[in-house]
Amino acid sequence: xxxxxxxxxxxxxxxxxxxxxxxxxxxxxxxxxxxxxxxxxxxxxxxxxxxxxxxxxxxxxxxxxxxxxxxxxxxxxxxxxxxxxxxxxxxxxxxxxxxxxx
Numbered sequence: 001x002x003x004x005x006x007x008x009x010x011x012x013x014x015x016x017x018x019x020x021x022x023x024x025x026x027x028x029x030x031x032x033x034x035x036x037x038x039x040x041x042x043x044x045x046x047x048x049x050x051x052x053x054x055x056x057x058x059x060x061x062x063x064x065x066x067x068x069x070x071x072x073x074x075x076x077x078x079x080x081x082x083x084x085x086x087x088x089x090x091x092x093x094x095x096x097x098x099x100x101x102x
Contacts, residue, residue: 017089024084041085048084
């Protein structure tokens, strides 16, 4: 199991995730505020927008062209923005901190 730390405002929600499971579904199952997952993980809505800061950002697979294009249309997006539906639990990401976008 990989521990994922979702940071929302001034609180942290720690969720255990199985390898291969995406962070959006983990957040939805745990009731993490502001993660909606409207498109069900099809990368078409942006309602699972998160920020992943260093040092964790460097451990992630780079966003695809499609993910980057969608993120570019989202207000508040920056170079640390990702879609939680595109981030998978895996070895090496234990204790990753994911900040839920406002």
